[in-house]
Amino acid sequence: MSTPTAPDGLDLLASAELVLVGRVMPASNHTWLCTLGEGGPRAIYKPVSGERPLWDFPEGTLAAREYAARVVSEALGWNVVPPTLLREGPAGPGMVQLWCEPDPGQDPVDLLPEGPVPAGTLHVLDAYDERDRPVMLVHEDSAALRRMALFDVVVNNTDRKGGHVLAMPDGHRYGVDHGVCFHVEDKLRTVLWGFHGEPLADDERAGLEVLAQGLGDGVLAELTPLLTRAEITATCRRLDRLLSAGRFPQPGPGWPSLPWPAF
Numbered sequence: 001m002s003t004p005t006a007p008d009g010l011d012l013l014a015s016a017e018l019v020l021v022g023r024v025m026p027a028s029n030h031t032w033l034c035t036l037g038e039g040g041p042r043a044i045y046k047p048v049s050g051e052r053p054l055w056d057f058p059e060g061t062l063a064a065r066e067y068a069a070r071v072v073s074e075a076l077g078w079n080v081v082p083p084t085l086l087r088e089g090p091a092g093p094g095m096v097q098l099w100c101e102p103d104p105g106q107d108p109v110d111l112l113p114e115g116p117v118p119a120g121t122l123h124v125l126d127a128y129d130e131r132d133r134p135v136m137l138v139h140e141d142s143a144a145l146r147r148m149a150l151f152d153v154v155v156n157n158t159d160r161k162g163g164h165v166l167a168m169p170d171g172h173r174y175g176v177d178h179g180v181c182f183h184v185e186d187k188l189r190t191v192l193w194g195f196h197g198e199p200l201a202d203d204e205r206a207g208l209e210v211l212a213q214g215l216g217d218g219v220l221a222e223l224t225p226l227l228t229r230a231e232i233t234a235t236c237r238r239l240d241r242l243l244s245a246g247r248f249p250q251p252g253p254g255w256p257s258l259p260w261p262a263f
């Protein structure tokens, strides 16, 4: 006789009652912290009804973009995006995502006083803080952030702030807040520019190639209800461009390539 096992986070994400705990502030949209059942694991819930209209993305599409980002992350095999689903909730349909508690002692993206760049860290830019002191934006030089940066290129993330990088205690890095991805125009806006111009590692190329295959087949089927045909075509184009360049891209002109404030 098989022993019944406790439902894991993914089962609960799909089926448990979403118990609202409170709004996550500051947040531009209605972002709720909830639990999966009374006292269960925590999750983020973003109902479509709470999406604030944006000038450059069609209304009511952000939750689907968040889920599409998870589909791409899964196809790459890199687990950049925490488990995410589309489902019903107390404020109507929306996206739910497992809450991943970051380690407050780790700062994969950081603003430091101007000075020597610490070992294991890459410099992004120099700036002045709100009190006019010279500072530098840096991020760690890690395999996890390299993968996140490549993922962002493919999904065309317009909002990779430092606060959207979660440092897990074991060194894994999760990316969150992917509502403004997959635009047809190039709008990559990220703090993760430290890898610019670096060649792709073999495992990075391999992941991207698996995604490219999937985009001709199963991943295409998963993305079709979530994005427009033009957005999927643009995703394939960005992926092809990245694979043929064989390198991390450089920030281009014509679009602000850094989110500011950076956190």
Ligand SMILES: Nc1ncnc2c1ncn2[C@@H]1O[C@H](COP(=O)(O)OP(=O)(O)O)[C@@H](O)[C@H]1O
Pocket (backbone or CB within 6 Å): 024, 026, 027, 028, 029, 030, 031, 044, 082, 097, 098, 099, 100, 101, 102, 163, 164, 166, 176, 177, 178, 179
């Ligand atoms: N899955 C998650 N696990 C842990 N923290 C999260 C998760 N998703 C979001 N957060 C935290 O909540 C904040 C707000 O969520 P975010 O997705 O950025 O919402 P918004 O779309 O309103 O900006 C994030 O900056 C991050 O600190």
Ligand SMILES: [Mg+2]
Pocket (backbone or CB within 6 Å): 164, 177
């Ligand atoms: Mg956010």
